[in-house]
Amino acid sequence: MQGVMTPADIEAAQHLQHIHETPKSFVKHYVFSIDHKYIAKQFLWAGLLFLFFGGMLAMLIRWQWAYPGEAVPVVGNLLFPDTQGAITPPTYNTIFTTHGLIMIFFAITPIMIGCFGNFCIPLMIGARDMAFPWLNLLSFWIFALSQALVLASFCVELGSAAAGWTTYPPLASQVGTPGLGQSLMVLALFVTGVSTIMGAINYITTVIRFRAPGMTWFRMPGTVWGLWLTSILNALFVPVLGSAGLMLLFDRHFGTQFFLTGAAGGTGDPILFQHLFWIFGHPEVYILILPIWGFVIDFMSFFARKPAYWFRGSIYAMITVTVLSAVVYGHHMFVTGMSPLLGQAFMLLTLVISVPAEILFLNWLHTIWKGSIRLTVPMLFGLGTIFVFGLGGLTGIYLGTISTDLYLHDTMFVVGHFHLTMASAAFLGSFGALYLWFPKMYGRLMNPFLGKVHFWFSTVGLTLVFGFQMLAGYAGQQRRLYDPFQYSYLEGLQDLNRFTTYCAFALAIGQLAFVYNFFYSLFAGKRASQNPWELGTIEWTDCASPPVHHNFDRIPVVYRGPHEYNHPEVLEKLGRDWIGQTEEFDPAADAATSDEVAATA
């Protein structure tokens, strides 16, 4: 696809992906669809549903930390009739465990990767669909099966998983957490892993093989880069979690002792699980942030109406992080009795990651510097993402350094830190993406005022909640405590915890602005034009809102990068501050550029 674009190349691209007629039957159109845009929407709905579910679990945790053991107001009697609405310790264990697992694997992942990966990749690179549409269909329905397993785990005796989201044995063995619920949850993780790998293979192949003529690697938007790099990490490291999950299930049900030792009976190695878990688990946190970085690179340029500053540098930084993410997992295990020399190596590699992260930050700031910024809702969410990720990233340095980690390990500081990075940043970034692409998905505009209300409640709420959690942790409050204030040295933190809880409730109430906006706009929002944000990427310039079933009647030809804003010549000749990637501007110059690209590629 690189190289000089001859008419023959452009013609060949037209025949690469066939045009299929829009399915007419209800089932093929709405249930077992192979259309990437529809599968994206399925992932979106499935993810939003579980985001609500996980959010409600978070509220229960917050209530417990403000008023330990007291009856939960309003819904308490409904949820816990046996205790007149109070949360018992075993129930509490289930709540914080499932909150973590649901949010990571069944809410953020489907929204960010399942939805936007499916929706954006083909549209933004100029493809008619994914490389393997049937695999895409399977990927969603296998994911739906895993969600069903999660729901089923709540319905069995002794309840759902309760060994913490990291599922460490021996706590996660039958001795520590008896009952079918924990096993169903581990099985759900395995099944969702299969779905994720299928998606990853599809995304990687699509980007490699189905870019439109002229869409060179560095003409791809940051969004596509982020999703592509994430997919590589998914394809490589999710299988390791799968292996660990299988061994854990064998330990729980088939009498093996991979991870069992001591009182759990056996000669296994519990630390082995931690190795396998974090070999996957650390790339996982970058899996959840790389697409967001991609969104932010694009949003900053889109709405500062300037080219992205040192775009190549940002991409190289993301690639560097992708590589480094595979070799830093040991920093989760500093206190497991790891050799200090090995710990030092992991510490060094961990801290090195702040260099590419810093390059990304500086590039974002340079991009908006002196830009003609349009504070649209996606832009606000992008800026909010930078803010919370900055806070989370800086506090990560304390945790990546062994000496400070020994003190902060397993405190609320850790909880606040990772919620600012992989939860808040992923949350704000995904919602920014939803506000940006909603008009393209559903052909209607969302209300900007309600969007801004949602933004302020979310960003301020997230910052306060997780900022205060870090404060509590720094003051010595351990994570996962049922009643922190039964320890006299933590009594003084009760007011702080209560205030954090009020902030969390405000954050939750602010989400109603989104819920109303989403449903209202879905049915009665203003009709969106083809390009409401005045952007230059292919999905806005070459597709209707919403796009037709096969996206493009003719596969577009790409002449330039995704961030061409306020180019003086374009301003002069076309009278607007943007130009599409597929617009022929000056045929002679465009041809020369593509030759140049060919020569340097």
Added chain:
Amino acid sequence: MSADAAAHHDGPMVYPDDRLYAKTTAGKIGMWIFLLSDGFSFSGLLLGYGILRGGSDYWGCFKEQAAELGCALEPAFGINFTALLTFILICSSVTMVISHSALESGDKKGALKYLGLTIMFGLMFLCGQAQEYFGTFEYFMHAVDGGHHPGLIAEGLVFGSTHYATTFYCITAFHGLHVTSGVIYLSLVWRALYLDKADANTVEIVGLFWHFVDLVWILVFTFIYLIPS
């Protein structure tokens, strides 16, 4: 909506000649990525095997260990028999390559023949594994060398009793699962080729999977069987 009429009909996709990937098809790229991914799931299991083996005082309770520690006697793996299985699997890779190259030079009949041989070798390997686990073909084995071959399970290698037994069953069964799916996949391609619904590319892709299964076996054979206790 005036769609390009020429793009409407189905037919083989012709990939444009890419600077980096030439005319490589999406299916081939997808298979390579899957194989990398699958390699990592094997490495998860092998890593577990390595760490457990490294942390154990003894690996396999043979006569000396049983006498010294009083553990339940376990059989050693039959290296010679498994070496034969390994040889069969390598042969299957050879026939796989011949099948693909025959098809590339237009010899569909030859391709079908060698693809069939590959399937047969795959089935032989699975039979070998059944014999190794359960002694399924004990009668036949007895006729060959007059020995007693009741299978590892009957000889006291019990899943879940020791890491020696558990890791063996987990890893070889996981590989056996791959051989089984490979044989099914190969059979589907054979049928498609017979009905003229497959081309050299389809055969090449199934070949990639088959060679991977073969390669992984060589690693499994080395780690599980050959490294002395």
